[in-house]
Amino acid sequence: MSQIFFGAPPRPSAPAGANVSERAQLPPSLAISTVIFALKPDPLANGAPTLWLPLVRRIKEPFRGQWALPGGPLTAEESLEDAARRNLLETTGLAPAYLEQLYAFGGLNRSSRPERGSQRVVSIVYWALVRATEAQLSVGGAGGDENVAWHRADTAGAGEGGLAFDHREIVDYALWRVRTKIEYAQIAYHFLGPTFTLAQLREVYEAVLGRSLDPANFRRQLKSAPQIEATDEFLEGGRHRPPRLYRYTGPLDATPGGPGPGSTQS
Amino acid sequence: MSQIFFGAPPRPSAPAGANVSERAQLPPSLAISTVIFALKPDPLANGAPTLWLPLVRRIKEPFRGQWALPGGPLTAEESLEDAARRNLLETTGLAPAYLEQLYAFGGLNRSSRPERGSQRVVSIVYWALVRATEAQLSVGGAGGDENVAWHRADTAGAGEGGLAFDHREIVDYALWRVRTKIEYAQIAYHFLGPTFTLAQLREVYEAVLGRSLDPANFRRQLKSAPQIEATDEFLEGGRHRPPRLYRYTGPLDATPGGPGPGSTQS
DNA sequence: TCAAAAGTGTTGTATTTACACCCATGG
DNA sequence: CCATGGGTGTAAATACAACACTTTTGA
Numbered sequence: 070m071s072q073i074f075f076g077a078p079p080r081p082s083a084p085a086g087a088n089v090s091e092r093a094q095l096p097p098s099l100a101i102s103t104v105i106f107a108l109k110p111d112p113l114a115n116g117a118p119t120l121w122l123p124l125v126r127r128i129k130e131p132f133r134g135q136w137a138l139p140g141g142p143l144t145a146e147e148s149l150e151d152a153a154r155r156n157l158l159e160t161t162g163l164a165p166a167y168l169e170q171l172y173a174f175g176g177l178n179r180s181s182r183p184e185r186g187s188q189r190v191v192s193i194v195y196w197a198l199v200r201a202t203e204a205q206l207s208v209g210g211a212g213g214d215e216n217v218a219w220h221r222a223d224t225a226g227a228g229e230g231g232l233a234f235d236h237r238e239i240v241d242y243a244l245w246r247v248r249t250k251i252e253y254a255q256i257a258y259h260f261l262g263p264t265f266t267l268a269q270l271r272e273v274y275e276a277v278l279g280r281s282l283d284p285a286n287f288r289r290q291l292k293s294a295p296q297i298e299a300t301d302e303f304l305e306g307g308r309h310r311p312p313r314l315y316r317y318t319g320p321l322d323a324t325p326g327g328p329g330p331g332s333t334q335s
Numbered sequence: 336m337s338q339i340f341f342g343a344p345p346r347p348s349a350p351a352g353a354n355v356s357e358r359a360q361l362p363p364s365l366a367i368s369t370v371i372f373a374l375k376p377d378p379l380a381n382g383a384p385t386l387w388l389p390l391v392r393r394i395k396e397p398f399r400g401q402w403a404l405p406g407g408p409l410t411a412e413e414s415l416e417d418a419a420r421r422n423l424l425e426t427t428g429l430a431p432a433y434l435e436q437l438y439a440f441g442g443l444n445r446s447s448r449p450e451r452g453s454q455r456v457v458s459i460v461y462w463a464l465v466r467a468t469e470a471q472l473s474v475g476g477a478g479g480d481e482n483v484a485w486h487r488a489d490t491a492g493a494g495e496g497g498l499a500f501d502h503r504e505i506v507d508y509a510l511w512r513v514r515t516k517i518e519y520a521q522i523a524y525h526f527l528g529p530t531f532t533l534a535q536l537r538e539v540y541e542a543v544l545g546r547s548l549d550p551a552n553f554r555r556q557l558k559s560a561p562q563i564e565a566t567d568e569f570l571e572g573g574r575h576r577p578p579r580l581y582r583y584t585g586p587l588d589a590t591p592g593g594p595g596p597g598s599t600q601s
Numbered sequence: 602t603c604a605a606a607a608g609t610g611t612t613g614t615a616t617t618t619a620c621a622c623c624c625a626t627g628g
Numbered sequence: 629c630c631a632t633g634g635g636t637g638t639a640a641a642t643a644c645a646a647c648a649c650t651t652t653t654g655a
Binding site (some may be wrong): 266267268284285288289307308309310311312313 | 604605606607608609610
């Protein structure tokens with residue numbers, strides 16, 4: 070993959086030494102949140118796929134009525150990643166194939182409308198990738214919850230006073246992370262099924278990176294990667310010449326159980 | 336900088352669903368720790384510079400007598416980064432120019448000798464870079480504390496039953512992070528003073544990367560970077576032709592106040 | 602037979618790497 | 629004047645980007 074400069078990463082404004090309210094002296098509590106990305110066709114953008122994520126509507130103050138990342142407290146008997154998985158399943162019904170820690174957010178003014186007596190919260194945020202097919206089943210489909218819905222990752226909460234807390238900054242940072250990581254790690258396959266055409270794979274890269282790629286050069290780069298294996302099958306039913314289906318055989322760069330970007334081979 | 340494959344990053348064994356003791360149901364508490372790197376000449380290795388870090392000896396169980404990363408609890412009125420800075424100053428006397436979040440460690444068995452009734456701890460770990468000159472003054476010098484000492488980053492705790500808790504894994508991950516990050520971000524200058532010779536800068540890269548670099552090509556790469564500015568001064572006192580001193584003028588990739596790898600331009 | 606996407610070939614340019622070579626200084 | 633590190637030149641190898649071109653299918 071080529072080196073692409075995406076500009077400076079979004080930097081939370083990080084009000085480090087900001088005004089300190091007379092908040093309770095309770096120790097900060099811990100919560101887990103997750104940014105879950107899926108690639109879905111955008112009806113407002115010609116049907117081209119873009120990044121979407123599920124959000125939950127807050128039913129309590131602060132930020133009542135606004136959209137927030139799925140999350141919840143960390144219980145005593147589960148690891149951070151387990152907590153992320155459990156909470157994800159409870160709030161959205163999703164079980165992502167890829168899940169990795171993003172960052173720990175612990176600024177003093179994360180709630181920007183600090184209530185008196187409210188406890189300060191440190192959020193350890195994970196990010197996840199799911200396939201569009203899984204995404205359809207769990208949220209917003211039949212039996213879907215009104216308070217859980219998919220939003221476009223880049224514009225979520227735009228016309229509604231923004232997302233709750235500092236969640237807009239968190240999503241921006243997660244977006245920056247997928248975009249840079251897809252360039253050097255094997256994460257694109259988590260958006261796709263076990264077999265796929267090269268055009269589908271290219272669509273994933275184009276959607277995440279936000280620019281078009283040369284089909285010819287893209288094909289060559291993948292053919293030089295030994296982890297891409299051609300199958301004997303072709304995708305029928307298209308309007309034109311049926312493209313060959315491929316399979317990814319390398320390490321699925323799967324779910325880093327700990328720190329580190331999974332495998333890093335190109 | 337060239338692309339170098341450092342092998343798979345060190346993966347904490349991440350005992351996710353490991354045996355669960357009848358520990359207290361208290362919510363997990365939060366602590367901050369820091370991995371502080373400095374480049375110091377290693378007497379055992381020909382005087383070649385290597386990465387060192389300060390550790391503190393534990394005076395309480397568990398792991399009494401063993402070496403651990405400097406750290407402490409997070410208080411209610413400070414951000415995560417402020418807590419790291421404060422704790423660093425208190426335990427080692429260091430005020431690093433570069434400080435960035437590394438990872439949040441929250442496995443269930445981090446203390447591998449779980450005491451009954453001991454509370455589970457989630458550690459948010461930062462990593463920092465300091466100059467060798469600062470490093471000398473604060474720890475192990477005159478008036479130095481016996482229970483704070485510098486160790487080689489790669490072998491610390493080797494003959495002494497290892498480091499406390501999961502700190503060996505944490506240090507390995509931090510090492511992996513410096514090594515990969517020095518390839519694309521402007522962090523090498525934090526090991527050096529305001530002016531330096533190209534040979535000194537090359538020594539930094541060689542020490543961190545663990546391999547030798549071609550002086551000619553190294554020079555060219557830096558000259559093509561507009562952020563390296565030649566001064567009128569030369570380093571006198573050497574045994575041979577005095578080398579020119581240079582200055583780094585670009586953004587010091589300084590202390591990311593929030594997530595993101597600081598600036599990413601090459 | 603035509604449109605459109607699949608798939609191949611070719612070429613110019615930038616980057617990386619290896620290494621030969623000259624320059625300047627202290628001893 | 630010579631050993632040593634500072635500093636320059638050059639050419640091969642590799643990787644990247646642009647784009648012309650052929651192939652294969654459905655309609």
